[in-house]
């Protein structure tokens with residue numbers, strides 16, 4: 385298997401507490417991966433490290449065909465290199481339409497000049513419409529984003545991340561606060577995205593993880609406790625003891 389992301393021997397401590405402890409694992413290109421584990425296991429901190437938000441004390445994070453070390457890059461450079469991250473709280477522009485939010489993400493020229501002289505090209509229009517149908521919001525294009533449901537806002541934000549065409553999409557607890565129907569739609573959307581890029585999903589909802597039908601990495605105390613199919617890891621005695629059995 386070729387590797388898109390390799391985390392190797394990574395550790396980080398906060399005030400003497402080892403949140404990530406000699407963590408090592410790999411993600412392949414166009415792979416869906418679920419990360420599960422108890423609260424405080426280090427799942428979010430792992431994403432903080434990959435995106436450059438938190439700098440580890442030790443270890444390496446190797447990225448892409450050219451095997452570059454992400455730990456030497458700024459958050460902005462890491463994002464430019466193809467790492468996209470979805471936070472738990474949607475950060476869409478509520479006063480703007482779905483279409484305008486997608487267009488902003490497509491352009492993503494954050495310089496003042498880019499915003500000031502922004503003129504949509506017809507290919508950008510088509511791309512916005514394509515993204516809207518990918519996230520199931522084709523019939524909501526001209527709705528004000530603030531009027532969308534919680535689930536729809538989450539999908540819009542995923543669409544805005546997909547507009548950047550990341551090679552790796554990190555998603556932290558996407559199903560939180562969603563109805564069953566919304567969770568099912570989210571699974572489908574992420575599965576579709578994972579056909580052409582790697583998608584790493586942190587999630588507590590086991591039914592959600594089951595529907596992802598992917599390899600699962602279980603974190604505990606900042607290290608990998610078990611890895612494999614969901615059936616494999618849920619039968620692991622250590623996983624039952626520290627996570628499922630509680």
Ligand SMILES: Nc1ncnc2c1ncn2[C@@H]1O[C@H](COP(=O)(O)OP(=O)(O)O)[C@@H](O)[C@H]1O
Pocket residue numbers: 398399403421422423424425426427428429430
């Ligand atoms: N910036 C930080 N400063 C201090 N402690 C932190 C920080 N980020 C995370 N931690 C601690 O690291 C541990 C792992 O946290 P986190 O990665 O958020 O876990 P998870 O997402 O698996 O629930 C927790 O004990 C948390 O309190």
Ligand SMILES: [Mg+2]
Pocket residue numbers: 427428429
């Ligand atoms: Mg977390």
